[in-house]
Amino acid sequence: MNDLSHRARYEARLNRVLDHIHDHLDEPLDIDRLAEIACLSPYHWHRIYQAMHGETVAATVRRLRLHRAAGYLANGSMPLAQIAERSGYSSLQSFSRTFRAMFGMPPAQYRKRGTHSRFRPARSGDHEMVMREVVIRDVPAMQVVTVDHVGSYMQIGKAFDALMGWLAARDLLCPEMRMVGIYYDDPGAVAEAALRSKAGVVLPRAVEVAAPVSVTPLRGGRYAVLRHTGPYADMAAAYQWLYGEWLVQSGHEAADAPAFEEYLNNPKDTAPSDLVTEICLPLV
Incomplete structure (x- = not known):
């Protein structure tokens, strides 16, 4: 030190x-x-x-x-x-x-x-299926400064806190940085204790890193982007809808790359109902 x-x-x-x-x-x-x-x-x-x-x-x-x-x-x-x-x-x-x-x-x-109920399967006369806009977007390749997390996706905040401390200690926090979470495993197929993810930021310039921080490349290309407004607790339901309903009916195919989330505001100063997250699913 x-x-x-x-x-x-x-x-x-x-x-x-x-x-x-x-x-x-x-x-x-x-x-x-x-x-x-x-x-x-x-x-x-x-x-x-x-x-x-x-x-x-x-x-x-x-x-x-x-x-x-x-x-x-x-x-x-x-x-x-x-x-x-x-x-x-x-x-x-x-x-x-x-x-x-x-x-x-x-x-x-x-x-x-709660807002997660919007992602329940549609039934006849059911008005809960709202705000289902998925946008196909070309996303540029990114170099993401990351800290690894293993375990429940709901606990990835631990890795984000470690990353924020590392950035703050080096005066790298800036308004231009983008907050990103990368998720590698399906919680329905992998035990919670073994789930792999990364807490990350995209910075306006390249920086030197050392453990426990690394640089993780994110592929560029076409993504299906679901913008979700609401608590992070809704993410499981949002993914289930995106994969189980939208993807299988869309005519698109998922690419062999991890999905990522971009967080557009800060849970420390934003009410859970106002948190905005973009779920980005890579497409072939």
């Missing part, structure tokens, strides 16, 4: 905190333990964290737990009381109140009628 700036050293310490938070979302928030992991004074470290990450550590934990809870609701049948407990709430009522404030509806209603 001798070659890193003072800011980079702080980023490295706080990245250890973020890693711990991602890996221990089911456990109570222990401020003193996080200060110990950061190797910073318990009197001051949370102020440093907020100044560098734009939110308090409590807000980070709450945001990550609620996004994960939305995934449980959209993609499974876990009981609400169990989701509330895993999200750190002592009662279903307090969980429902906080979830509603973030997602605009209580968890039971979200499970039935």
Whole structure:
């Protein structure tokens, strides 16, 4: 670490905190333990964290737990009381109140009628099949600065946090960069613990990298692009619709290359219902 700036050293310490938070979302928030992991004074470290990450550590934990809870609701049948407990709430009522404030509806209603419900198979007289515009677009080849992630796609934020810390430590964050996630495996065919993905950014210029950061090429060519507005928890339903309904009826064929997502706004300062993601499926 001798070659890193003072800011980079702080980023490295706080990245250890973020890693711990991602890996221990089911456990109570222990401020003193996080200060110990950061190797910073318990009197001051949370102020440093907020100044560098734009939110308090409590807000980070709450945001990550609620996004994960939305995934449980959209993609499974876990009981609400169990989701509330895993999200750190002592009662279903307090969980429902906080979830509603973030997602605009209580968890039971979200499970039935959240934005993921738009991707259910169409039925006669069913008005849920809306906003199904897929655009065929020529995408240029890209060199993406990436950090690898193995495990649940819903936890790729851990890799993004590590990447953002690496970029910030080298003064490489800029308004022109584009946020990209690359996904290699089908969650329906590969065990969750073995799913491979990469958190990435496209920068306006080439940069030198070293582990754990690498440069990953993305193929250029034709892509089917589905623009989705809503929580990241909806992605599984969106993919199922894109592959299971749109692709098989479109006359197109998927190319032998991974799909990627481009994130057009930031979950730290954007309501889940307003998150905009473009799902890009490569075509032959």
